[in-house]
Amino acid sequence: xxxxxxxxxxxxxxxxxxxxxxxxxxxxxxxxxxxxxxxxxxxxxxxxxxxxxxxxxxxxxxxxxxxxxxxxxxxxxxxxxxxxxxxxxxxxxxxxxxxxxxxxxxxxxxxxxxxxxxxxxxxxxxxxxxxxxxxxxxxxxxxxxxxxxxxxxxxxxxxxxxxxxxxxxxxxxxxxxxxxxxxxxxxxxxxxxxxxxxxxxxxxxxxxxxxxxxxxxxxxxxxxxxxxxxxxxxxxxxxxxxxxxxxxxxxxxxxxxxxxxxxxxxxxxxxxxxxxxxxxxxxxxxxxxxxxxxxxxxxxxxxxxxxxxxxxxxxxxxxxxxxxxxxxxxxxxxxxxxxxxxxxxxxxxxxxxxxxxxxxxxxx
Numbered sequence: 001x002x003x004x005x006x007x008x009x010x011x012x013x014x015x016x017x018x019x020x021x022x023x024x025x026x027x028x029x030x031x032x033x034x035x036x037x038x039x040x041x042x043x044x045x046x047x048x049x050x051x052x053x054x055x056x057x058x059x060x061x062x063x064x065x066x067x068x069x070x071x072x073x074x075x076x077x078x079x080x081x082x083x084x085x086x087x088x089x090x091x092x093x094x095x096x097x098x099x100x101x102x103x104x105x106x107x108x109x110x111x112x113x114x115x116x117x118x119x120x121x122x123x124x125x126x127x128x129x130x131x132x133x134x135x136x137x138x139x140x141x142x143x144x145x146x147x148x149x150x151x152x153x154x155x156x157x158x159x160x161x162x163x164x165x166x167x168x169x170x171x172x173x174x175x176x177x178x179x180x181x182x183x184x185x186x187x188x189x190x191x192x193x194x195x196x197x198x199x200x201x202x203x204x205x206x207x208x209x210x211x212x213x214x215x216x217x218x219x220x221x222x223x224x225x226x227x228x229x230x231x232x233x234x235x236x237x238x239x240x241x242x243x244x245x246x247x248x249x250x251x252x253x254x255x256x257x258x259x260x261x262x263x264x265x266x267x268x269x270x271x272x273x274x275x276x277x278x279x280x281x282x283x284x285x286x287x288x289x290x291x292x293x294x295x296x297x298x299x300x301x302x303x304x305x306x307x308x309x310x311x312x313x314x315x316x317x318x319x320x321x322x323x324x325x326x327x328x329x330x331x332x333x334x335x336x337x338x339x340x341x342x343x344x345x346x347x348x349x350x351x352x353x354x355x356x357x358x359x360x361x362x363x364x
Contacts, residue, residue, distance in 0.1 A: 004067055007052075010071030034055060067092060078100075096328050104324075104329075120303075122180050127295045132289065133267045141279055145260045148237060153250070155248040163214070180324075182243070182255075186241075196330055224338070227244070263282050264279075272298075274297065293358055316353075326350040
């Protein structure tokens with residue numbers, strides 16, 4: 001198939017892996033880099049052999065670019081997505097898809113009106129770890145899934161990230177930063193969410209940056225940093241998700257564990273593509289399961305390639321905007337439930353994305 005030409009807007013910390021990986025997928029051709037700081041765009045373009053370093057306006061005006069990969073900070077996601085759609089481009093955006101539900105509806109409605117596609121990170125659910133777990137569940141390895149737990153617990157980003165402020169602004173926090181990985185994995189494994197509830201708080205109103213470049217700067221925290229959520233899925237499963245930036249000593253808890261009528265499943269870190277999958281059947285011991293699917297390294301960019309394939313060949317792309325919006329609504333719903341002291345009933349829904357092709361078994 002003819003490659004789809006792609007341009008990246010936003011040349012910050014996360015962009016490096018996209019610049020490196022998008023050069024590897026035959027479905028796409030990376031032709032431009034743009035940033036609000038044109039010098040940073042020039043630096044990335046030179047570093048990764050990208051032919052064009054543009055202003056944002058120049059990239060949007062280039063008629064050959066079909067997909068814009070939006071890697072700006074979360075509060076800029078909506079405006080850049082809307083500009084790209086108005087310019088007739090498909091959009092792939094880093095997580096979360098946007099900050100507010102209103103922005104999310106705007107983006108999806110504009111895309112539908114213009115016949116364009118929206119996709120969003122995370123795409124890690126396309127990797128061998130989550131896909132193997134999905135196959136095990138679908139094949140009945142644990143019987144009827146009834147419950148799941150997810151834990152993303154750490155001490156925050158100010159100790160290592162060069163620009164950690166936005167993690168503590170509205171649209172940040174552990175739920176909006178890392179929740180998309182866990183909730184997207186949950187939707188991939190179990191389907192859509194029906195209602196949520198939870199508790200959320202700001203444990204430390206101020207944080208001090210200890211990483212270099214901004215060491216000693218104080219951050220005023222605007223969003224909850226310690227959240228416990230409960231999710232009821234349409235298929236009857238109940239899941240618990242705890243996300244925290246307040247655990248300075250870390251945790252020994254698993255990333256995700258799923259429990260069913262015939263066994264339990266240890267799901268690897270949804271922030272990665274591979275990882276170790278373990279299964280314990282009722283009455284048995286934990287056993288490591290060989291991965292049935294590929295893409296086990298850091299394959300960020302595969303969601304862009306999958307969307308490019310769908311643009312050329314038809315069908316739905318897997319990391320689609322409807323699922324990303326469903327995840328966004330669930331995250332807001334948990335915050336709303338804590339504030340209002342009640343369950344939040346989901347308004348949106350989505351379909352489980354199509355599974356990835358399994359690896360072909362080698363014959364002896």
